[in-house]
Amino acid sequence: MIFVFSDFGVNGPYSGTMRSVVMRHAPDVPICDLMCDAPDRNPKAASYLLAALTREFQAGDVVLAVVDPGVGSARQGLVVTADGVSYVGPDNGLFEMIIRRAEKVSIKVIDWMPDDASASFHGRDIFAPVAAWVATDQAFASHPIALDARFGPAQDWPDELAEVIYVDPYGNLMTGLSARSLDEKITINAHIVSGARTFSDVSEGSAFHYRNSIGLCEVAVNCGRADKLMGAVIGSTVGVN
Amino acid sequence: MIFVFSDFGVNGPYSGTMRSVVMRHAPDVPICDLMCDAPDRNPKAASYLLAALTREFQAGDVVLAVVDPGVGSARQGLVVTADGVSYVGPDNGLFEMIIRRAEKVSIKVIDWMPDDASASFHGRDIFAPVAAWVATDQAFASHPIALDARFGPAQDWPDELAEVIYVDPYGNLMTGLSARSLDEKITINAHIVSGARTFSDVSEGSAFHYRNSIGLCEVAVNCGRADKLMGAVIGSTVGVN
Amino acid sequence: MIFVFSDFGVNGPYSGTMRSVVMRHAPDVPICDLMCDAPDRNPKAASYLLAALTREFQAGDVVLAVVDPGVGSARQGLVVTADGVSYVGPDNGLFEMIIRRAEKVSIKVIDWMPDDASASFHGRDIFAPVAAWVATDQAFASHPIALDARFGPAQDWPDELAEVIYVDPYGNLMTGLSARSLDEKITINAHIVSGARTFSDVSEGSAFHYRNSIGLCEVAVNCGRADKLMGAVIGSTVGVN
The missing domain is CATH 2.40.30.90 (Bacterial fluorinating enzyme like)
Structure with missing residues (x-):
């Protein structure tokens, strides 16, 4: 199953167009909108909330998670695999608490970037197709990084x-x-x-x-x-x- | 088809997590969010509204209906089968008008209760899996009750x-x-x-x-x-x- | 894929009941809610917005588009096929910019009308089944019209x-x-x-x-x-x- 977790809200074309891209690339994988009002442009609060929601996920699930004030900036895109569940989204601390609480973690940086990616909507243009490819075991350009290489400031956040x-x-x-x-x-x-x-x-x-x-x-x-x-x-x- | 009728609203993790549980347990059954802004914590008004919406349902459909101010209290969970459509939710009057207007009705009390059920979210923890099991003809602990045994106060509500x-x-x-x-x-x-x-x-x-x-x-x-x-x-x- | 584009909002039973009708008639076609807060009862603004969203669609897709202040009036229902994508909805100008910007266009008027159609909800009663039939290549009563026969006032709208x-x-x-x-x-x-x-x-x-x-x-x-x-x-x- 592919879960969607975002701060996009229910209005506007954002959730719908991102979901349609996932459906194009992984037509046989069920998709579930988990929540669309995650803490607005607040990866820190969203990180603790998302980590609490992991009890809904099972090994093999993919979570497309986008709370991303820095879209268009230099932050990287990540695929974090934690205890069998993969999380796709921005490297801004959003996955910090999941990484820290998991028993087994690996992190990959997304190197793939389409030529026509928009400046403002990486959720649709990068994270959605990557989430679909992870869910269907398809290859895309990426490279692994060590746990210590994750988003710096987030490492100072408390465990609770x-x-x-x-x-x-x-x-x-x-x-x-x-x-x-x-x-x-x-x-x-x-x-x-x-x-x-x-x-x-x-x-x-x-x-x-x-x-x-x-x-x-x-x-x-x-x-x-x-x-x-x-x-x-x-x-x-x-x-x- | 499984329909969802609730007062949860579109925000928050409630609709999404409940839906994901249904999808886990009945992966081949289509699920349709019918409405999520049913009369808030008002089973009486919701009962008349839900009964008017039954024209959308067909024999074999399951309706997961949760308008439930008394979660955590002693009210029971029910599976009401009315003219071939099954309704899963709380025994607080929500199904009163459906029961009363149907030609053929049977009522079962849900006896199944997972050990780790939360105190506040029976929609996800009890009604969602039961709705999925009803939709896929799987067994769960229950016992039939007579029509007269239904929620007391609701029996005084008028037909219109x-x-x-x-x-x-x-x-x-x-x-x-x-x-x-x-x-x-x-x-x-x-x-x-x-x-x-x-x-x-x-x-x-x-x-x-x-x-x-x-x-x-x-x-x-x-x-x-x-x-x-x-x-x-x-x-x-x-x-x- | 069937996309839904409407001004219904996320609350109420309107989006849910319309979607359930599509699912009944085209159970094997994926459905994606594109947006539900299109410009409210404003086919002119909605026409420019929908035309910008066409880049999300692929040949074979069907778009069920309902922004329809005149429901109950004499406006016709249309199936517009533009560059391989079909649009189903009211003939009130909503499809004007799609028609004008497409390379290859054909237009059909929907002649089918169920006896029990409501006066206020053609989205559910007419456009939803027709969209499902178009998506599954099923026949329904219709007749072609020339491009020039489209909604009159819309022809005066500027290209941008x-x-x-x-x-x-x-x-x-x-x-x-x-x-x-x-x-x-x-x-x-x-x-x-x-x-x-x-x-x-x-x-x-x-x-x-x-x-x-x-x-x-x-x-x-x-x-x-x-x-x-x-x-x-x-x-x-x-x-x-």
């Missing part, structure tokens, strides 16, 4: 990130932290939040943190929006003690 | 609901009523609305009710938004006389 | 349109003009805009025009929104000199 990394459509705050024990308290913008198992365990309007469906520490409000209540956005600091 | 049940992206108001005769007048928030066949039959800015494309009585404004004009939302009362 | 035809999710302004030379300046709402190759070639907050990924002259702001900065919307005039 005490920040909000995603605000979901319900206003829930996903953090870059693994789920916490129910006994622990966390803090966001001076709001002190206790743990609970799920929504019905707290009173209406109350905030709580819980283990979300992808294993992260998430802050929610029963019948409310945690983002509004706490004035929190992607990047807001999470206090743990 | 004189309320707005959905506001579409154009601001049109779908009601829980079958299409009315053109001679009839209806009332929403003190606005008296006459019938017309279609948009071009009324003057610009005028409201009218008409038979919408799924057979419901719908209120629209030619070149305008009925929801704004009438201050109407899901749940607004519709007067009929 | 000096207007904004689409505002993308990033606030970038696509124009109905082919990409301009970098030396040229264009004007939108009194903002004079120079050319650049891509975002990183201009300073933060600066507007520029560039060749976008579908070959159009597009106006963007590095790290900003051109629509907000310039107060521009679909239909805003573009000055060229």
Whole structure:
């Protein structure tokens, strides 16, 4: 299966044209839009989110992942194979947490570049055909690099990130932290939040943190929006003690 | 074909991860996202809307339907088979109008529950695999129940609901009523609305009710938004006389 | 492949039910949602946008294109075959720029109409089955017409349109003009805009025009929104000199 993970949003021709290129080059591989509202032009937050979503993937899957503020710049394109799953996208830190948490990793730089590649849409012009070729075991120009050669600044990111990394459509705050024990308290913008198992365990309007469906520490409000209540956005600091 | 009907919205990882689970378990069955903005956490309005959409389904189809404010609570999971179409989702009234309007109905309670089911996402963890198994005739733990054993409060809902049940992206108001005769007048928030066949039959800015494309009585404004004009939302009362 | 191009938006049951009809009638043909936020009820702007997107299509593809303010009125349904790609949709000018720019064109009027067609949703009831039949070489009632018999007013539209035809999710302004030379300046709402190759070639907050990924002259702001900065919307005039 080929999964698509991007910050393109659902509107515009971007998701559709990128998907059509994948379908042209790998007509027999099922394609699944995983999410299209990854943290916007924010490879750091997206890296922690994507790593939490890997539990949906199986060996042999390919993930076409594009969160890429630097398109048109000198950043390279990568194929990262981590525990049997291949990730295709930009070398800007997006794959950092996947690389770091995997048991077995190899990294290749994409050397292939079509003559008519646009300056602004490498997702369609480079990453989509490469993802299709990886999924169907077809060759393309590339060369391996060592783990140490990966995107520099990302190497300084912590293993777990005490920040909000995603605000979901319900206003829930996903953090870059693994789920916490129910006994622990966390803090966001001076709001002190206790743990609970799920929504019905707290009173209406109350905030709580819980283990979300992808294993992260998430802050929610029963019948409310945690983002509004706490004035929190992607990047807001999470206090743990 | 497997249809998906949910209130998850298009953003977030929810629709994508649920769909990927269906694709894993039923790789040869086509999957169609029917709508993802069903009445939010409102099984009652969603029940009338889903029942109107059944004309799109054929015997053998499976509908994975998740509008589920009580996830994590004690409500059961159901497989409802109505006139050859199977519906998989929560036992909270969502399938009430389908059950009531079908000629031939059987209901099974889903007994299967994976050890690692999350507390918050039964759509992905329980209903998606069960929908795939129903579509491919695979066995899973379940037991039949009688029609009378279905969700209690829903049994008091009227056969036709004189309320707005959905506001579409154009601001049109779908009601829980079958299409009315053109001679009839209806009332929403003190606005008296006459019938017309279609948009071009009324003057610009005028409201009218008409038979919408799924057979419901719908209120629209030619070149305008009925929801704004009438201050109407899901749940607004519709007067009929 | 069957592509879907519409102004239906992602919410509501419209895209899903139309897609399911295509899947019923052409189960073995892959379907790709190209975009669902084409210029709203604006066949003129949509015509220039769709013509720019044709570079994504290959001979044998079918494009189900529905931007149709006149549904329920007397406009005809068309199958336009242009350089091997077939377009199915309303005869309201939507296919004008495709017809005009193609080397080889034929046009057929759709005579088939099911008895139970709704008054408001020809996308689902007429265009979707016809698109599926065209994709699978199945017959349906139709008759050819000459190029000159196409939608009248559209024949007066210019070959290139000096207007904004689409505002993308990033606030970038696509124009109905082919990409301009970098030396040229264009004007939108009194903002004079120079050319650049891509975002990183201009300073933060600066507007520029560039060749976008579908070959159009597009106006963007590095790290900003051109629509907000310039107060521009679909239909805003573009000055060229």
